[in-house]
Amino acid sequence: MDGRTSSDTKPRCRTAAAAIREARPARSAPRGKDVMSDTSWTLHVPAAPHLSAGTTMNALAPLLHDWLPRQRWFAGKGHRITGFSLRSGTELLPVGGTGRTPGLLHLLVEVEQAAAAQHSGDRPPPRHSDCYQLLLGLTGVLAPHLAHARIGRPESGPLEGLTVYEAMHDPRLAGLLLERLRAPGSLGGLRFRRSAGSAVPAGLTPRFSTAEQSNTSIVYGDSCILKLFRRISPGRNPDLELTLALARQGCSRVPAPTAWFETVRPRGDRGEPTTLGVLQHYLPGALDGWDWGLAAVDTVLGDRRDRSGDEAFTAESFLLGRATAEVHSALARALPGAVLHRPQLEALAAGMAERLDAAAAAVPALVHHRAGLRTAFADLADLGRRGRAVTAQRIHGDLHLGQTLRTEDGWKLIDFEGEPARPLAERRMPQPAVRDVAAMLRSFDYAARWSEMTAERPPDPGACARAARWAEVNRAAFCAGYAEAGDHDPRDEHVLMRAFETDKAVYEVLYEARNRPSWLPIPLAACARLAAARR
Ligand SMILES: Nc1ncnc2c1ncn2[C@@H]1O[C@H](COP(=O)(O)OP(=O)(O)O)[C@@H](O)[C@H]1O
Ligand SMILES: [Mg+2]
Structure with a gap:
């Protein structure tokens, strides 16, 4: 931590980036083998019943195994991934054929890891798991300008032949998420909500934020910024709870949230939905x-x-x-x-x-x-x-x-x-x-x-x-x-x-x-x- 951050531990200036470059994580878990440890989940795929949750997750697991530990927001770096299970899945845009129109999958994935980086002895290492939010684009042909967002190509199963990529780098898919936020309602396990009296402009151009951060943000035009929480804790996130409360107090020191989305699978201890993303006013030129x-x-x-x-x-x-x-x-x-x-x-x-x-x-x-x-x-x-x-x-x-x-x-x-x-x-x-x-x-x-x-x-x-x-x-x-x-x-x-x-x-x-x-x-x-x- 650097006093700039405690949770977000990376300074963004000068030689700092080089000094703290993260080591590439170990890749010691078996690929594609028994990565599904739990099938007590639901995959909501209204328009594509051919996507069964089990086969989808099995197809994605080897890709995620390599990709996840390289993400800045992945909290379990240096700890061996021992399994994946899907908490929920929602198809935000139908996963189509092999053409150029991408599909968009929203997933909450439980990642199980060995608690210690190295373990010796006869007993299996203790495990822990964290839930991560993923937004995956799926396309037959990945446009060259999205090459940096590529996660991989499943080798078998229902996603075979498609390229999986980090969806929020794709302006079409980031724009689609904004459209969902503009129109309150439910889709599969997700609920999209708007603050009372707030308006979210249409047609804003999305830009993936390059700020060093512990979550992922997308800036829309110069109007709004959407923060997607990556490591998900069941319940209402204080970043929504407190900013809504401050807005109600008329406190102008904090950008007000205009919309958010959440899930009731899982709910928090207090029975509240789990916050997944918050859209708030963007402060251009700050x-x-x-x-x-x-x-x-x-x-x-x-x-x-x-x-x-x-x-x-x-x-x-x-x-x-x-x-x-x-x-x-x-x-x-x-x-x-x-x-x-x-x-x-x-x-x-x-x-x-x-x-x-x-x-x-x-x-x-x-x-x-x-x-x-x-x-x-x-x-x-x-x-x-x-x-x-x-x-x-x-x-x-x-x-x-x-x-x-x-x-x-x-x-x-x-x-x-x-x-x-x-x-x-x-x-x-x-x-x-x-x-x-x-x-x-x-x-x-x-x-x-x-x-x-x-x-x-x-x-x-x-x-x-x-x-x-x-x-x-x-x-x-x-x-x-x-x-x-x-x-x-x-x-x-x-x-x-x-x-x-x-x-x-x-x-x-x-x-x-x-x-x-x-x-x-x-x-x-x-x-x-x-x-x-x-x-
Ligand atoms: N409302 C805003 N207006 C302008 N920039 C913002 C706004 N909110 C966040 N940012 C930019 O995005 C970065 C990350 O936002 P933050 O909420 O701190 O995310 P994280 O939880 O990932 O650290 C900030 O350091 C800032 O540069
Ligand atoms: Mg921060």
Whole structure:
């Protein structure tokens, strides 16, 4: 994770792409053999009864086995795929013959994987599974401009002779999905819905988004953007739940959803349909907060005089703090909150301490700071013991500079999905709002250190201090803006802030150690600072 992202862990700038290029996954599962472990699913193929679910899935399995692990959004990289089963299938456009007219299949596929990358011993490795949403185009002849979207050609079964490809790269099929969203109703297992009073324009030209992200987005004209959730958790996705609630509050800091689609197979724990995709207003020409932050640090680093203020961005950080507070206030009004007393605060602290222990066991460099970091969590538990109650509410849950867009109309916050790696039920629980603030403070730190570490300029002994100063000034500005627009100053919540920031930095240490060891110094430096920060 890079402080631009925690769930979406890839920076998008300069040398970063090369630094984090994902290794091609192992291909050790047997091809086409016994990949169907479950037939308790339904394939809705109203116009093509010849497509039986079992044979369709068997035909697709070898292709998906190779293709899935190469997708950025595939969460199980490095873990052997041991089976596929189809949760549901809907034919959005009839899968025809071998001509040039493509078919469009919507699938929810459960991918079973061995829990450990390597396993030895006599017992079979433990397994886990995740459900992914796939939109597959099927055509007899794949147009050359879609070659990059090719998934493969089934060698037998009902899809033999057809080329399967990632449908959303095909403007015809992406356009068809928009048409479905324009017309509320059901098709097979899918339900297409529109926000009250919203209109979705017709005939917009689709463009597959190339943004580094953990889901898949399609931009339609300059009007709408459709996010297709890839890893599907049963239930209502907070990215829809919270943005709808904010729209009802009249909160202009968040692009409003105009339409979405969902399925009742499966439903969530609360009996709600499962959200599959959300269409919202597109913000043309918006500047990404992470990219802009990096550019601001670059300016500071390029100037050997101490221009640590970099006033333009500091003013923006202040405004971003204001925007965040406004969103928090609207969320607090819109959705039920909770009050955390001693048991909840102790449980929160215990969870953080457990994560610290696990991270220290995996990353020896953290051991040195463990005792100091533990005090952050002990202080949090102590708050409860001293009778302090902490207000909790729905929050963003994965806030960082890369989830902010600067428009002519000020800062907007996007991507309210929370950390996708955490269970949906946990992501939907009320939490102290300062958790978002602490996460954003980590992002300022990441932007500063990342720029400094990757700067392509002659060695500069003052650069580290200037970058640190930039982070400090902008973190302070963000908090000041938040305090001005909100009902409290996060800097007064020292114990909570330090606990959440520490928890986040510990998570980052583990992430970087596993994925990008060259970045490890960034969260380790934060841990050193936080370990010493008790007062
Ligand atoms: N409403 C919007 N207007 C303009 N760009 C957007 C909008 N929503 C998302 N984006 C762009 O798409 C990227 C990914 O969106 P996001 O919701 O964060 O998806 P993910 O969950 O995959 O991270 C963002 O970083 C931003 O560049
Ligand atoms: Mg995102």
